[in-house]
């Protein structure tokens with residue numbers, strides 16, 4: 027019999043991950059769904075075939091029935107609150123898989139709380155945008171005891187993910203350290219593109235040739251962000267794909283990690299400065315990191331919104 031799975035957190039990432047779990051996860055019981063805003067859970071459950079998901083009113087109610095509990099929510103405070111709620115139930119023998127991007131110290135702390143109560147813990151942040159979550163193409167970074175990771179593996183490759191960068195029998199925090207370092211690449215890329223497009227416009231070269239350069243030389247994620255910027259999606263989108271608040275949280279944790287390791291993330295400081303402008307202009311929970319282009323424009327005397 028397949029384990030009973032529960033999912034906590036149905037934001038941009040969680041919804042796509044659950045859809046793949048329900049579609050390809052070989053579950054023989056309904057996926058238990060919990061989200062702080064219950065309507066999101068109800069709306070998602072309504073999209074699945076009858077009997078494939080069950081919405082619960084409280085975390086405790088779901089945890090009591092579940093064998094494996096996934097969480098992917100905004101930030102450290104939300105994760106701590108959620109783990110506290112999980113621990114209201116008996117977690118002995120259950121596996122908690124925490125996929126949010128949080129500080130490595132927070133991960134270690136919640137892992138300690140869960141394992142002290144007899145639960146198993148896997149830290150598994152993910153790389154990939156919401157589109158990759160929808161496509162089941164995330165890259166998972168699982169850390170923790172190999173035996174616990176093995177219990178989660180059936181739901182990773184070919185279900186929610188396309189690959190793993192595992193830290194088996196390694197500290198939980200290792201996964202989060204990699205995740206934070208990786209996210210600085212994304213933040214810095216957004217700054218490189220935002221500044222490049224801005225200077226192209228101000229110097230008379232124009233945005234389109236720079237976009238062609240990016241598409242032909244780099245492609246991939248660079249092209250996806252270049253598209254979101256040059257086409258003006260960054261200021262038209264109603265909901266962000268990667269909110270300024272979440273990006274600033276990642277930048278702060280990454281800079282803290284560098285400092286505590288005796289190193290520097292100077293470029294991330296620049297990206298964070300742009301993100302501050304995005305949050306001030308569009309709202310921290312509404313602005314998207316591609317809005318770094320709007321911020322670079324603003325810092326150069328142009329308006330935030332481009333004319334695409």
Ligand SMILES: NC(=O)c1ccc[n+]([C@@H]2O[C@H](COP(=O)([O-])OP(=O)(O)OC[C@H]3O[C@@H](n4cnc5c(N)ncnc54)[C@H](OP(=O)(O)O)[C@@H]3O)[C@@H](O)[C@H]2O)c1
Pocket residue numbers: 035036037038039040061062063066098099100101103104107108125126127128152153154155156267268269272276
């Ligand atoms: N977006 C990306 O590109 C991306 C990629 C990889 C990893 N991540 C990481 O994955 C996590 C989720 O990202 P996301 O883009 O899905 O975020 P999101 O769309 O902003 O969704 C956030 C989720 O967290 C819940 N939440 C927020 N505060 C809470 C609290 N105090 N208690 C309980 N639940 C709370 C929200 O519930 P409500 O519905 O009630 O607001 C929602 O389910 C973050 O740690 C993020 O850094 C994001």
